[in-house]
Amino acid sequence: MTTRPAPPSGPHRPGRTDAPTVGSVHSWDVSVGVxxxxxRFVAFLAGCPLRCRYCHSPDTWYRRSGRTRTVDEVMVEVERYRRFISVAGGGVTLSGGEPLLQPRFSGEVLxxxxxxxxxxxxDTSGFLGVRADDALLDATDLVLLDVKSxxxxxxxRVTRTGSVTPTVRFGRRLADRGTPIWIxxxxxxxxxxxxxxVAGVADFAAGLATVQRVEVLPFHRLGAHKYAELGLTFPLADTQPPGPDLLARVRGQFAERGLTVY
Structure with missing residues (x-):
C-alpha cells in the first residue's frame, strides 16, 4: 500500500475565534480488507506517544511530520471516494500514528x-483511550484495538514506555458500550x-463481549527503509518474520478461547 502525502493546506489567520478544527495529517490512501x-478511505494522522520496536511507520511519530489540515479539507477528500467506498461495503478509518493524540480533530472527522x-x-493502541469522549465513540462503528503485549x-520492551493498563481500561469501556472491536x-x-x-492477550480478548475477531499480524521488515531515510536504526533489523509453526501456535492460543482468528 502506497500512501499519498496530504497536499499543503490553505491559508489560516491565527487568533480567529471561528477558526476551524485542524489536525496534523501525514497522508491518506484507499485500502482493501486491511x-x-x-x-476503506484511510487517513493517517501524525504523532504517536509510543515507540514500538516493530513500527513500520516511524515517519508518523511526530505531529510535525504531517501537514495541517482542516476537517473540511479531509471531508473534501472523503467525498471524492464516498460513492466508491459505500458501494464496496467499506468506509473511513482513522489510523496513524495515533488518532487519539488529536481527539477533537478525530472526533469531528468521525x-x-x-x-x-x-x-x-x-485504529488505536488504546494507550490514550481516556481522551476519547463519548461523542467520539458514538461516531465510531468499529475500533481496531492494537494490543502490544x-x-x-x-x-x-515493545513500546519503550508505559503499560497495557490504559488499553485494558479502554477495551472494557468499549465492550460496556457495545462497540464492536477487532483485536x-x-x-x-x-x-x-x-x-x-500471548495467553494474557487472548484471555483479555475473550473477556470482551464485543470482540468480533482477532488479527495475528506477522512481523515484517517492509518499513526498514524508512528508518534509513530518517537516519534511524531499525531495532529489529536482524529479526526474521515468524514461521508457519509459530503462527499456528499463536493463532491456536486465541482460537482455544473461542475467538475468531485471522
Whole structure:
C-alpha cells in the first residue's frame, strides 16, 4: 500500500475565534480488507506517544511530520471516494500514528463521516483511550484495538514506555458500550511470542463481549527503509518474520478461547 502525502493546506489567520478544527495529517490512501471491512478511505494522522520496536511507520511519530489540515479539507477528500467506498461495503478509518493524540480533530472527522452514513473505524493502541469522549465513540462503528503485549516487561520492551493498563481500561469501556472491536496483535519472534504473553492477550480478548475477531499480524521488515531515510536504526533489523509453526501456535492460543482468528 502506497500512501499519498496530504497536499499543503490553505491559508489560516491565527487568533480567529471561528477558526476551524485542524489536525496534523501525514497522508491518506484507499485500502482493501486491511483497515476494517471493505474498501476503506484511510487517513493517517501524525504523532504517536509510543515507540514500538516493530513500527513500520516511524515517519508518523511526530505531529510535525504531517501537514495541517482542516476537517473540511479531509471531508473534501472523503467525498471524492464516498460513492466508491459505500458501494464496496467499506468506509473511513482513522489510523496513524495515533488518532487519539488529536481527539477533537478525530472526533469531528468521525462524526462528519458518520452523519454521511459511512461506516467509521478507529485504529488505536488504546494507550490514550481516556481522551476519547463519548461523542467520539458514538461516531465510531468499529475500533481496531492494537494490543502490544500483556506481560509488563514485554510491553515496555515493545513500546519503550508505559503499560497495557490504559488499553485494558479502554477495551472494557468499549465492550460496556457495545462497540464492536477487532483485536490486533503483532507477532514478533523473540519479543512478543512467549506463551504466557500471548495467553494474557487472548484471555483479555475473550473477556470482551464485543470482540468480533482477532488479527495475528506477522512481523515484517517492509518499513526498514524508512528508518534509513530518517537516519534511524531499525531495532529489529536482524529479526526474521515468524514461521508457519509459530503462527499456528499463536493463532491456536486465541482460537482455544473461542475467538475468531485471522
Amino acid at each position: 483497515d476494517g471491512p471493505g474498501v 462524526r462528519r463521516c458518520h452523519d454521511l452514513g459511512l461506516h467509521t473505524a478507529l 500483556w506481560d509488563p516487561a514485554t510491553y515496555r 490486533r496483535f503483532v507477532l514478533v519472534p523473540g519479543l512478543t511470542d512467549a506463551v504466557q504473553n
